[in-house]
Amino acid sequence: MSERGRVFAPGRLPAMTRQFRLILILLGLAIASLTTAGQALAHAALTKTVPADGAVVSSAPGEFSLSFSEPVSPLVLNLIGPDGTSRPLTRFTLSDRTLTIAAPSDLANGTHVLSWRVVSEDGHPVGGSVLFSVGAPSAAQPAPIVQTDPAVRIALWLGKLGLYLGLAFGIGGAAFIVWVAPLPATARRPIAGFLALGLLSVPVALAAQGLDALALPLSGALQAAVWQAATTSSFGRTVLIAALALLVALIALAQPNRSGRMLAILAWLGTGAALAASGHASAAEPQFLTRPAVFLHAVGMAGWAGALLPLAFALRPPDGAQALQRFSRRIPVLLLVILLSGAALAIVQVQHPQALLTTPYGLVLTGKLTLVTALIGLGAFNRYRLTEAVVSGRASARRLLVRIIAAEIAIIVAILAVAALWRFTPPPRAIAAAMAQPASVHIHTNKAMADISLTPGRAGPVTITVSLLDGEFGPLAAKELRLALSRPEAGIEPIERQATKQADGSWQIGDLTLPVAGRWTVELEILVSDFEMIRLKETVEIRP
């Protein structure tokens, strides 16, 4: 029944003149068509674009064209470049249903977004985006670096270095008794000094760790939360094990007997346990390789470094030659353990040899390896040139050896100082893993649920995976799935893609490059049956 027939039936308005009735009829028609106009609006559809959506073109196009299913006028045309900057496109021509837009002459290589919004004849605006790449799609940008308070960074480094020195020269010194010879009495005091340095570094290391975790300045060191954060972190375990090992070594030092020897072994193994408990290397996969490798590397390092100080003192009394001979015989085994475990860890962490020079982590490793090479060179000189002369009693050789050992100790301190820098340089493996982190969003309505993940969750090329469930966590067998990503604040109209169903029932979109970071709107059109569509909408944060 139409409005006209119902309201303006002639019988109801007997007194009206014919003319007035006509006006009313027309007015009624007008109102009726106004109120129902919403259901009769045109939706101009994009039928063709040049370049095609998702295309990779070898050279920058001179113009773009958009063809629609009916005549349109452009409202807003924006071009978002690979660097994320947006600029309006103002030069265009319209002919029939095709909009031809002049392209800027300086299009950079990478992925561009042509975002369009047009109005069709009836006044209904529609918008969308066309993605195209010049040369090749944009690669992901390098990850930004998060800066913490410089004072905290220095404290982190000092705390770590102090611990390392305590483990290497303190515990390693106490371990001299285990594998070389009884400790010279004169060496006890400096070794105890290193143990004390290690113990003093415990609170510094913990406080700095907690401050870094909570992103607080140095002045926040007294807050309980800082200490709690530090002790509950994996580095907290490292520090606590190290502290125990340092204490045990201190007791061992005071007992030059059989039980002291047992305690020294315990403390020595503690250095490995402490360093294997946390850190980039221990956390890397495969764990069955990395944790034992870190353990052996630390134990070997402490054994070698720790032996140098007692050795230098042992060379003074006449029986020093015996200790030197024993060290000389046994050190190759320790060195092999250090080098093999170190090589295994380097391969896991660095992955590509060029990363040795191109990433901060690799540069630290390169610096460390340079120092280690110098150290091994000195050690080889000692072993093959000096040892025999010292054993045969030449005083000049002995003096030179003591001096070289002092140099070796200095180099080891430098190696530990460099190694402590790793606290600030995530290894290439970890950077790759962090960059690959997906951005995820979960949408739950009473009709349907969707888990959407964009991998990696950063600007650049992404793969989108969608898992669908119905409102009661049951399977949702969709016929089709379309996804639209838009970023209205950046002037990017929806970029639409049809998802393909995977063997495991999930849906995937592979050929998409997100040009800019920020909060994107993701909209799903789930076709449940021929006549039923569910629309879900949510936002997702894309990292730079």
Place this chain on the structure above:
Amino acid sequence: MKSLSLAALVAAFAAGPAFAHVTLETQQAAVGSTYKAVLRVPHGCKGAATTKVRVRIPEGVIAVKPMPKPGWTLETTKGKYEKAYDYYGTPTAEGVTEVSWSGGKLLDEHYDEFVLRAYLTSDLKPETTLYVPIVQECEGGAVERWIEIPAAGKSADDYKFPAPGVKLLPKK
């Protein structure tokens, strides 16, 4: 006569929009009455010619009688309703749930109408809009689905593929 021409102008402007997707000609109807649905198909699918029009009969709409169309094959799908509806005293629990016209060819630049007659039961709620999902299939496998039903508080304008609707009026 100034007001007349003004009114005419308003009417002409308001009626001006091209009907760019499938709509119903009569957009208001009382519940408990027979409704003649005229589906207006104004264009193909992004330029491709229409070859099939499918209509999902909403729940509460019974006694469906589609009008045959020369050059098109008329088919209906029958099924059970959610409940038995009263049709002039006769409880009706099953009937046509889908109607389709296929095999024809309606070019993008042409216009045509597809007609069916149905009874809007008194169980339908007056002052709401009854949406009739339509699927338009075209040459080359293209499909346009006018099937989105606006959620409460939204209008058809908020959707890309709104189903055509008819406003329900109280029973006369």
